Amino acid sequence: GAGVSQSPSNKVTEKGKDVELRCDPISGHTALYWYRQSLGQGLEFLIYFQGNSAPDKSGLPSDRFSAERTGGSVSTLTIQRTQQEDSAVYLCASSLDGAGVLSPYNEQFFGPGTRLTVL
Amino acid sequence: ELKVEQNPLFLSMQEGKNYTIYCNYSTTSDRLYWYRQDPGKSLESLFVLLSNGAVKQEGRLMASLDTKARLSTLHITAAVHDLSATYFCAVDKSGNTPLVFGKGTRLSVIA
Numbered sequence: 001g002a003g004v005s006q007s008p009s010n011k012v013t014e015k016g017k018d019v020e021l022r023c024d025p026i027s028g029h030t031a032l033y034w035y036r037q038s039l040g041q042g043l044e045f046l047i048y049f050q051g052n053s054a055p056d057k058s059g060l061p062s063d064r065f066s067a068e069r070t071g072g073s074v075s076t077l078t079i080q081r082t083q084q085e086d087s088a089v090y091l092c093a094s095s096l097d098g099a100g101v102l103s104p105y106n107e108q109f110f111g112p113g114t115r116l117t118v119l
Numbered sequence: 120e121l122k123v124e125q126n127p128l129f130l131s132m133q134e135g136k137n138y139t140i141y142c143n144y145s146t147t148s149d150r151l152y153w154y155r156q157d158p159g160k161s162l163e164s165l166f167v168l169l170s171n172g173a174v175k176q177e178g179r180l181m182a183s184l185d186t187k188a189r190l191s192t193l194h195i196t197a198a199v200h201d202l203s204a205t206y207f208c209a210v211d212k213s214g215n216t217p218l219v220f221g222k223g224t225r226l227s228v229i230a
Contacts (some may be wrong), residue, residue, distance in 0.1 A: 033217055033218070035217075035218075035220075042220055042221070042222040042223060043207065043209075043218075043220040043223075044220075045217035045218065045219070048216075048217050056216070056217060059217070091161060091162070093162075105150065105167045105169065106150060106211070107152075107164055107167050108152075108164070108218060109164065110154075110161045110162040110163075110164075111161060112160070112161045113161050
């Protein structure tokens with residue numbers, strides 16, 4: 001594909017429900033990142049994948065949040081028992097190589113985001 | 120802990136004027152990025168700066184990096200309405216690290 005894609009674009013859910021957000025990175029990009037953008041909070045890092053493994057999960061706000069990546073491509077971010085404070089835009093980005101070995105710029109390309117609203 | 124501060128957070132400027140957005144970061148970083156975000160849209164990469172003294176220009180935007188001062192600037196020349204957006208700077212270190220973002224500068228260019 002031409003760029004990073006995410007689905008759904010919008011998700012409205014009730015408090016306490018589980019949600020799954022999907023990210024398709026740019027083909028050939030080995031590094032994948034999840035960020036969250038909230039009003040008044042700016043952009044915050046959630047989790048990073050290199051291939052299928054997640055060397056850095058330090059940004060996940062609670063154990064209700066988990067993510068996986070399969071086949072070195074698609075990633076799913078799961079939020080269990082959603083709370084109203086989870087409402088935000090969840091952005092996914094990918095880069096050629098997170099370690100900066102293949103490209104010193106490690107430029108991250110962002111998807112359009114999923115706007116999550118928890119009622 | 121790596122922290123990034125941008126200022127101003129809000130900027131209203133007249134068409135044709137020049138202005139500069141500042142980005143300070145707290146610890147040594149290897150890469151400095153500038154992104155643009157239009158309302159309801161995702162982030163578009165503008166510049167990636169690697170080394171001290173690096174300067175990049177695209178149209179009316181010019182970004183520079185001073186690693187000794189831990190400062191990057193985004194200079195806007197002769198602003199036009201199409202430049203209205205939120206501009207983010209972000210930094211990271213080489214290796215497997217995520218981007219740390221500033222809070223963004225919301226720019227409005229008015230006639």
